Amino acid sequence: MEIQEIKVRAGNYWKPMTLRINGGRIDCAFAYNKILLDEIRNMEGAKWHGYDEVNPRKIWSIKNSQRNWFSLEFLQGRNPYEHYERELLSFESLRPLYDHQKLMTSYGLTMNCCIWAAEMGTGKTLSYIEVLEYIKREGFLKSNEEAWYVGPKAGVRAVGRELLKWDSAIRPRMFTYEGIVKELRDWTDIRPVPKIVCFDESSKIKNPNSQRSQAALYLANNIRDKYNRAGYVIEMSGSPAPKDPTDWWHQCEVACPGFIKEGSIGAFKKRLCIIEQRESLITGGVYPHVVTWLDN
Numbered sequence: 374m375e376i377q378e379i380k381v382r383a384g385n386y387w388k389p390m391t392l393r394i395n396g397g398r399i400d401c402a403f404a405y406n407k408i409l410l411d412e413i414r415n416m417e418g419a420k421w422h423g424y425d426e427v428n429p430r431k432i433w434s435i436k437n438s439q440r441n442w443f444s445l446e447f448l449q450g451r452n453p454y455e456h457y458e459r460e461l462l463s464f465e466s467l468r469p470l471y472d473h474q475k476l477m478t479s480y481g482l483t484m485n486c487c488i489w490a491a492e493m494g495t496g497k498t499l500s501y502i503e504v505l506e507y508i509k510r511e512g513f514l515k516s517n518e519e520a521w522y523v524g525p526k527a528g529v530r531a532v533g534r535e536l537l538k539w540d541s542a543i544r545p546r547m548f549t550y551e552g553i554v555k556e557l558r559d560w561t562d563i564r565p566v567p568k569i570v571c572f573d574e575s576s577k578i579k580n581p582n583s584q585r586s587q588a589a590l591y592l593a594n595n596i597r598d599k600y601n602r603a604g605y606v607i608e609m610s611g612s613p614a615p616k617d618p619t620d621w622w623h624q625c626e627v628a629c630p631g632f633i634k635e636g637s638i639g640a641f642k643k644r645l646c647i648i649e650q651r652e653s654l655i656t657g658g659v660y661p662h663v664v665t666w667l668d669n
Contacts, residue, residue: 381448383409392445398434399441412448416441417636439594443631453631456602459483464507468539471496478503486597486606486628488575490613497609498535501571504607505543513603514568520545523553523589524573532573545569550577550585557588566595569605572627576612581623581638593627618645618666 375394380387383406390409393400401413410433413419418436423429435441446453461479470478477489477500489497501522508514522532522545529547536544546567548556570592572578578586596604608628615621622638635641642648647664 379445379449381409381412381445382450383412387450394437397437399437400432400434402432412444415634415636415640416444419636438630439597440626440630440636443629444634447631457484457487457629464503466503468499468503470499470503474500474503478507481605481607482507485602485604486593488608488610488624488628490610492613493611497611498532498573499539501607501609502536502539502541502543504605505545505569506541508569508605509543514543517565518568519565521548521567521570521592522546522573523548523550523570525549525577528573545571550588553592554584554588557591566599567592568596568600568603569607570596572606572608575608575610575624575627576615576620578608578627579615579620579623581626586623586627589627590623590630594630618668 377392377394379390379392381390381403382388386406388403388406388409391400391402393402398418403409413433413435416435417438417440418434420434421432422434423431443453452458460483461476462483464475464479464482466475466478473491474496477491477497480487481489481500481504489500491497505514505520514520520543522529524532526549529549533547535541572589578589580586581590593606596606606628608624610624612620619638619642622633622635622641625632633641635644642663645668646666648661649664650659651662652659
């Protein structure tokens with residue numbers, strides 16, 4: 374068991390906290406503070422152990438996850454968002470890229486894990502090819518490391534044609550979203566983790582409860598665990614302005630767990646809209662109804 378003594382921010386005060394890291398869980402020991410308690414409650418997998426049947430303990434624990442370490446880093450007064458505030462990397466291309474394609478490529482190369490939200494037909498696939506070729510050319514993608522593409526069936530065919538059209542020097546392994554679920558279901562430790570993955574039409578993984586969304590998050594987390602900042606997770610969305618803003622929650626979770634503070638899509642929705650409980654005329658029960666989004 375690893376033990377860390379840290380100080381975290383609770384309003385205008387700094388409070389000591391002891392972290393006991395035991396496998397997949399982190400015990401968080403701290404003196405009662407309402408602000409700090411609310412922070413812990415909102416973290417992924419938060420649990421109070423005072424009611425455990427076998428070993429009741431007056432302590433909170435959270436999941437040992439990338440999301441929670443992001444939150445703990447922020448509470449310690451550091452800036453986990455600093456990586457996304459860097460100056461964009463410049464690159465040279467022999468292809469006739471539009472300015473927005475150059476921007477997407479630079480952003481992907483600089484941030485490593487990000488979302489390209491651009492309308493259909495704006496050339497996101499070519500920007501992905503440029504990223505692949507750059508990291509291969511610069512030695513960031515070695516000969517024994519893989520690049521993957523994941524998308525809908527029509528997208529797999531279309532991107533295959535784009536790879537041929539632009540004579541891409543890199544040919545990623547191609548998966549449909551159904552295929553990636555099957556691939557990861559049969560995953561073993563001896564199979565290599567890809568260095569870079571692209572999730573095309575990432576709105577397909579907006580539902581955190583779907584198998585393909587969970588598979589995407591699992592794969593992205595494995596890339597970050599193995600390569601840290603040297604791995605790449607790029608999502609491409611042709612729906613940059615969805616009707617429901619909470620569609621972004623799980624897509625952001627795949628790109629950078631913890632970037633959005635709320636640990637669940639429900640909590641995120643509560644921050645973004647006004648909700649009222651309405652009676653169902655069919656079941657007779659009540660259900661949460663979105664009255665309006667706060668930015669309307």
